[in-house]
Amino acid sequence: MKKNRNFKLYGIFGYPLSHTLSPAMHEAAFRRLGIDANYVVLELVPAAFKKLMSRSSKISLSGFNVTVPYKETVMKYLDSVRPEARAIGAVNTVFKQGKRWVGTNTDMEGFLRALMTDGGFHPSGKKAVILGAGGAARAVVYGLAREGVREVLIADCFPKKARKIAGDMRKLFKRVVYQAVAAGTPEVKEALQKADVIINATPIGLKSQDPRVVPEDWIPQVRRAKVIPRGRATQKASHGLKFFMDLIYNPAMTPFLKSAKKKGHRTLNGLGMLLYQGARALEHWTGRKAPVDVMRQALLEALKNKKEQWMMDGGWRMAKSQVYRHPPSTLRHPR
Structure with missing residues (x-):
């Protein structure tokens, strides 16, 4: 199968992550902008996250978000951190400048x-x-x-x-x-x-x-x-x-x-904070203006679907199919 060189992969790191709605709004934005990309959920325990970040130069992602509990931890693994993120003491968005990983805070x-x-x-x-x-x-x-x-x-x-x-x-x-x-x-x-x-x-x-x-x-x-x-x-x-x-x-x-x-x-x-921080993250990754209305609608639909799923599952079992729990090696470029 021929590999599409224009394909981009983005994601979010955190633990736990079964609650996240970020994939819905970002993938809706990619579709609207005509960008060939996916956004995946990367739920890693602390040891696995640190191991992956120590090899960040080999990560095949084009950009990523970071949420609890890694917003502070991630900073020491980056090549650069924007002054405001440094002052806040937390990074939630990481993007690439050339081959360098840059952290910022869109929260x-x-x-x-x-x-x-x-x-x-x-x-x-x-x-x-x-x-x-x-x-x-x-x-x-x-x-x-x-x-x-x-x-x-x-x-x-x-x-x-x-x-x-x-x-x-x-x-x-x-x-x-x-x-x-x-x-x-x-x-x-x-x-x-x-x-x-x-x-x-x-x-x-x-x-x-x-x-x-x-x-x-x-x-x-x-x-x-x-x-x-x-x-x-x-x-x-x-x-x-x-x-x-x-x-x-x-x-x-x-x-x-x-x-x-x-x-x-x-x-x-x-919800607005989630939406707007996501929109700014997308703009850092792509250099394009985020389709905020599309992202907002995707979030509202995702919330509705999550509530319906919760009711169907008896209020106790979250849908786990969207969460990736692979070991760090699966996110590195093949040797």
Whole structure:
């Protein structure tokens, strides 16, 4: 069989990966752009991932994504890391420049685009509360600080991690006021009352049995008051209206967002962030403008199919056929 020299292979590394929707949006984009390529799921345990990365020059991929738990690990195996990714401390997208592997962070770009374009929220001069202090939280805090947020409180069950983010970002964005506290403390409750935007950057809410990331009674109720009619239109003012964002996209409405919506606040889930970070990754790989609308539709269809599969499987067995668990040797060029 004649080999197509134009064929490209992309993929995502992580562990576990049965939940990922990335193949759906990227393969839809390849089809729309007329690119002969596939996007595969590469679920590797840590030892196998490190072994493969140590031989990265022989990997037959043209580019790849990296997710939990390898966003930090991958950095030492790359030839170059973009300054913003270095500052954030995590890489989620790797592309080629000649024969060199270059790492960047499109999570931060995806988050900001979702927040400002889909959410219509602009951080400049605002107060923010970030729940969580992992890699996603680092990207969120960096993005908010870059866009001129005034104050950021970071809360985590491991306050040392929150303090590390605050300390790192303080060196880069000195005008921002940072506070790092333990999750579930009175400081968090008080900050929720004063914040303009509250973001859940933890995995709490992925599972139905998860506890609430913050108690519902800590979320203030929006107060609405009628304004004097102007002409034929009657306007209403909202007092205490806040913006709540959850980086989780499945379920679309986590208990965190449901509580916020119930209290009258604006909400946004993480699907837009997933979409836009994927679009930027594709642009790094191909040099082409990503077909965002096509990718969005593919994500929505994939989510619908995953829910249907979940119901057909009795709610316990995930479809495993899309996940590759091959040893690293299968991703190297033949000798």
